[in-house]
Amino acid sequence: MLFGAGILAGICNAVAGGGTFFTFPVFLAAGMPPVVANASNAVAVWPGHAFAAIGYRRELRAFSGSIRVTLWIALIGGSCGAALLIFIPNTMFLRLVPFLILFATVLFALGPRLSQALSSAGRGYGDEHASAGTRLAEFLIAIYGGFFGAGMGIMLMAGLHMLGVHDVQQNNALKNLLGALITSMAVLIFALSGLIDWHYTAIAFAGAVVGGLAGGRIARWLPAAWLRGLVVLIGSLLSMYYLSSIYF
Numbered sequence: 170m171l172f173g174a175g176i177l178a179g180i181c182n183a184v185a186g187g188g189t190f191f192t193f194p195v196f197l198a199a200g201m202p203p204v205v206a207n208a209s210n211a212v213a214v215w216p217g218h219a220f221a222a223i224g225y226r227r228e229l230r231a232f233s234g235s236i237r238v239t240l241w242i243a244l245i246g247g248s249c250g251a252a253l254l255i256f257i258p259n260t261m262f263l264r265l266v267p268f269l270i271l272f273a274t275v276l277f278a279l280g281p282r283l284s285q286a287l288s289s290a291g292r293g294y295g296d297e298h299a300s301a302g303t304r305l306a307e308f309l310i311a312i313y314g315g316f317f318g319a320g321m322g323i324m325l326m327a328g329l330h331m332l333g334v335h336d337v338q339q340n341n342a343l344k345n346l347l348g349a350l351i352t353s354m355a356v357l358i359f360a361l362s363g364l365i366d367w368h369y370t371a372i373a374f375a376g377a378v379v380g381g382l383a384g385g386r387i388a389r390w391l392p393a394a395w396l397r398g399l400v401v402l403i404g405s406l407l408s409m410y411y412l413s414s415i416y417f
Contacts (some may be wrong), residue, residue, distance in 0.1 A: 170195050171369055175213060175376020180387055180396075182217035182377075187277050187400035189214055189319040190270070192373050194407055199369055203263040204254060208364035211318060212356050213373035216381060218322070218348035225342030232343065239307060240350060246311020247351035251358040254316050267412035273320035274404030277397070314351035315358075322348055 174195040178188030192213050196206035222229070254262070306328055314321035325344040334340045359365050 171199065171372040172376040175373035175378075176380035176383075177376075178214055178373075179217070179377040179380020180383060181400060182214065182381065186322050187319070187397070187404070188217065188377070188380075189273070190400055190404045190407065192377070193270075193319070196369065196373070197266075201366055201369070202259045203266060204257065204259050205364050205366055207254060207262070207317065208355075208359035208362075209366050209370040210373075211352060211359060212365055212370045213377055214318075215352050215356050216374075216377060218345045218352055220381065221345040222342070222349045225338070225345060228339050228342035229346055231339060236343070238304070239347070242304060242307045243311050243347045243350040244354055246308045247315035247354035248358060250312040250315025250317075250351075251355035252315075253312070254355075255358070255362050255364065264415060267408050267415060269317050270319065270404055270411065271408035273317070274401055274408060276320040276323050277404065278401045311347075311351050314348065315355040318352060318355070321351065 171192075174191045177191040180188075181191065182188040189210060193206060193210045196210050196213075197203065199206075201209065310321065310324045310328060313324070322344055325347055326340055329340050329343055334343060
């Protein structure tokens with residue numbers, strides 16, 4: 170199940186995003202405590218942003234030197250989110266799971282419309298254009314990414330649109346770079362804290378690598394809208410399932 174979920178997550182992340190919706194529930198079903206399942210899942214899906222950021226090296230050169238503060242905020246915010254997960258009790262995190270999944274599902278469903286609505290906002294991007302509100306939004310998104318992560322990519326893309334990054338390729342490049350920094354800090358902290366079940370994680374990680382490699386080819390003939398619809402359906406069902414099983 171973990172290997173299969175990893176494959177689906179890798180394909181999903183390569184085509185439309187949302188791979189966490191496949192892997193996180195399987196980690197829970199494997200009997201892991203909720204906090205350990207979330208930390209292990211972060212490692213399993215980590216390569217998505219990191220490998221994509223490497224592939225966008227050319228686009229990222231356009232922002233060289235203009236986003237230093239943003240990068241530091243991503244590192245600090247991701248660390249704070251991961252630290253928050255370490256100290257939260259399993260019972261409390263379990264009660265948050267339905268709402269975290271529901272929030273990520275709604276965000277994922279509204280992602281394209283949100284990006285389109287915000288595409289005309291902003292007049293430029295860089296540290297010199299950022300307000301205090303912008304910095305706070307960046308920090309909160311980074312905290313969320315380090316804490317749970319599902320839907321973080323959509324939040325980052327929408328935020329970058331608001332800041333004036335209207336070019337799709339440049340937006341995606343920055344999104345993947347910031348996502349890689351946030352999740353890398355989270356993974357490092359989770360590893361040092363001993364929260365990760367490496368045996369199960371390695372199985373899902375291997376599946377995610379296979380799915381990621383296959384996802385590039387699948388993206389050529391599978392419409393992203395179809396896969397996005399499937400992810401939204403699964404996220405909705407999962408949120409209702411966990412809500413009913415935990416609270417009723």
